Each structure stands twice: as structure tokens, then as C-alpha cells.
Amino acid sequence: MIEKLKYPIGKFQWIENPSQIQLEKALEVLASFPYELDEIISGLSEKNLLKQYRQGGWTIAQVVHHLADSHMHCYLRMKHAVLEDKPIIKDYTEAEWAKTKDGSSTEISFSLDLLKALHKRWVYFLNGLKNEEWKRSYYHPERVKYYPLNTTVLLYAWHCKHHLAHIQKALQ
Numbered sequence: 226m227i228e229k230l231k232y233p234i235g236k237f238q239w240i241e242n243p244s245q246i247q248l249e250k251a252l253e254v255l256a257s258f259p260y261e262l263d264e265i266i267s268g269l270s271e272k273n274l275l276k277q278y279r280q281g282g283w284t285i286a287q288v289v290h291h292l293a294d295s296h297m298h299c300y301l302r303m304k305h306a307v308l309e310d311k312p313i314i315k316d317y318t319e320a321e322w323a324k325t326k327d328g329s330s331t332e333i334s335f336s337l338d339l340l341k342a343l344h345k346r347w348v349y350f351l352n353g354l355k356n357e358e359w360k361r362s363y364y365h366p367e368r369v370k371y372y373p374l375n376t377t378v379l380l381y382a383w384h385c386k387h388h389l390a391h392i393q394k395a396l397q
Contacts, residue, residue, distance in 0.1 A: 231282075243379055250382070255348050256344065262389065262392075278392070290322075300347045303350070
């Protein structure tokens with residue numbers, strides 16, 4: 226039961242060589258995500274923003290701020306991967322970031338604005354990649370793993386849906 230609450234749409238399935246159609250669908254998710262998020266959270270009261278999707282989980286407000294933090298990191302990691310040869314990324318402790326003042330505030334408009342601008346720029350950047358650039362990767366030292374951009378874009382499309390499901394669960 227806890228697993229279903231933690232992963233309401235299931236865990237991400239790693240796809241080593243995604244098809245062009247899979248990449249296009251992932252880019253569509255990234256492009257539309259901030260607006261879907263805005264539609265779900267628009268007009269929520271502070272009480273609703275403090276709801277959790279599971280006991281011990283983040284509040285809706287923390288999820289929104291986490292999305293801004295996480296997606297900024299990913300955009301920059303992807304850009305480094307295109308501009309450098311297999312860069313080693315710096316990880317961050319998501320749970321600690323969620324405890325900061327800007328990561329836990331019920332004032333979410335700035336994170337939503339950031340997500341709208343970031344996703345527009347991120348999708349613009351990704352749409353400009355050449356075929357060989359999609360295969361470039363960054364190295365995640367904590368996970369001891371390379372993340373190719375073509376797989377990572379699928380991961381972040383999943384991440385969008387994953388957290389939308391968390392918010393929807395919290396509002397039920």
C-alpha cells in the first residue's frame with residue numbers, strides 16, 4: 226500500500242534507446258506540464274496546499290517547489306551533457322531542500338512561474354538537439370550511473386506525471 230502511495234503511477238521504467246515517438250511524447254509532456262499543474266493547483270487554499278499525499282510525504286506546496294528545484298537541476302545537467310564530455314553532476318538532498326523556507330512555503334506562485342519559463346526554455350533547448358546529442362550523457366556519482374539525455378527526458382516526463390498524481394491523491 227505504501228509503495229502505491231509513493232509511486233501512484235508506478236516506478237520509472239528505464240528505456241535505453243527510446244524511439245523518436247517516445248521522445249516526442251516526452252517533450253509534449255514537458256511542454257504541457259506547467260499548465261496542467263497550474264490547472265490543478267489554481268485557487269487552492271493554504272489548507273489544501275498543506276495536504277500530504279501520504280503520511281510522512283511532502284505537502285502539495287513542497288511538491289510544487291520540489292518540481293522547480295528538480296527540473297532546474299535536470300535542465301542544467303542536460304545542458305552540461307551537451308556542452309561537456311560526460312560531466313559529473315552534483316547531487317542534492319531533495320528532502321533537505323524541501324525543508325528550506327522557499328521549499329516549504331505555501332506561496333507557490335514563484336515556483337509555478339519558474340516552471341512555466343523553465344519548461345518553455347528546456348523544451349526549446351531539447352527540440353534543438355541533433356540526433357547524436359540525444360545520446361550524450363552525464364554521470365551521477367551517488368547512483369554510479371550514466372544518464373543519457375534520450376532516457377533522461379523520458380524520466381522527467383514520468384517525473385511530471387508522478388508528482389501530478391501525488392497532488393491529485395492529496396486532494397482526494
